[in-house]
Amino acid sequence: MAQITFIQPDGSARVVDAPEGETLMIAATTAGVDGIVAECGGSCMCATCHCLVVSGPTEALPVMEDAERDTLEFTAQDMQDTSRLTCQIKATEALSGLTLRVVGR
């Protein structure tokens, strides 16, 4: 279980429990975090689970693979250095305390 904080588009924060091995996108949509549409359901195709990494144990994040980078690069909201697709990040204990800002769309 990892506790992940999502800063929603209106600026409010939501702390979500992400079960081990589940993606942060699933945890966010299950908890009803605003702005995460996750249109493609986690196929790394729609970039509607786009978040910016704000703070926390960022060293515990998985390395970004090409498909995620390529999808992010031309998403509707411009990619930033801290951009990630939350459907490509599986929760681990070590990620507890991570704070993400929802970009969504």
Place this chain on the structure above:
Amino acid sequence: MAGVVILGAGHAGTQAAASLREAGFTGPVTLVSDEADLPYHKPPLSKSFMKQADAPLQPLRGAATYAQKDITLRLGVAVTAIDRPARCLHFADGSRLNYDRLILATGTAARRLTAPGADLGGVFYLRSAQDARAMRAALPDAGRVVVIGGGFIGLEAAAMLAARGIAVTVIEMATQVLGRAVSGAVASAVAADLVANGVTLRCGAGIDHLSGAGQVGAVHLTDGTRLPADIVVVGIGAMPEVALAQAAGLACDNGVVTDATLATSDPAIFAIGDCAAYPQAQLGRMARLESVQNATDQARALAQTLTGNPVVYDALPWFWSDIGALKLQIAGLSHDADDAIVVHRADGSLQSVWRLAQGRLVAVETLDSPGEHMLARRLIAEGLTPARDVMASGDMAALKAAYASARALPA
């Protein structure tokens, strides 16, 4: 105030409810579905949902979300009529529900096989969670499966079944799989990939009948071939669910007819998603699209319109299909394409097909090339057609440079 009632809780209806709240709508929102399941993602039904006997449905939104957003769910209830003069829905249990605005998001129903024997046990469709559960329950005893129809659903199911070690034969009436949905080059590449993964394809084959005693045992082709089958999966297309709209006197023509703001012939009623036939911006004519993107983007546009910010729906269509390990993505619509640029990788595999209509880029089909797909979406949406040699190069750096320089020019 009776508020907004949404009929159908698939991708379109559920997104409409969420988007209305995100757009600040404060009146009542009721999401109605004849399915009892909490609204769920449809694409995984043919894939990850089948992998484990106990894999849960992937919810579109968490269960708590609906209460948090003050969205009333009425699930597992059938609507029998739309009473337009009274602005009221009638349910099978005799209850009624008033609306100020009604959104039809009724989706499609699987086209049924009409061949003799089609009603035997062991013949499955893959449209709803209920369909998927029934098929999943039969898989442990299935050694041989015949898939009828070489469209997206049929091929996704075939790849999933083959990965489980099941002997799969796909029967397709046309001479190639995927019909007019993709170019011949992509259809051939997808077919070759399936064959390499153990799927048997029989194109140009017709179904004569299905045989068996209660349960299906074999599929008989018009050429006399008998294919033994423990189960049969039918994926021969979908028809828009328009019965209620038609009975209520709404204009219907290959779907519920809407204007560019997704309003039907009754200004209090709107239609979105797979059931809606709307003036399609890129084609310049009426069309009905079956896709998650179309469903969710129309839902978002309509939520804006219903909260005082009228939006003409003109989003660029895009589409994807995971067929085994192959990721097929389509940006744009190829209906009017008259020219194709086929791009191969250095290893000879197909990377993409760029499709043009009268010299203008209208669609790009990619295989395992997500960056190219995302860039293509931007190019097409912005009306840009790179130089032919740049498109033919398949080189991302060259394509990015072409996009950047085209964008830098004043419109």
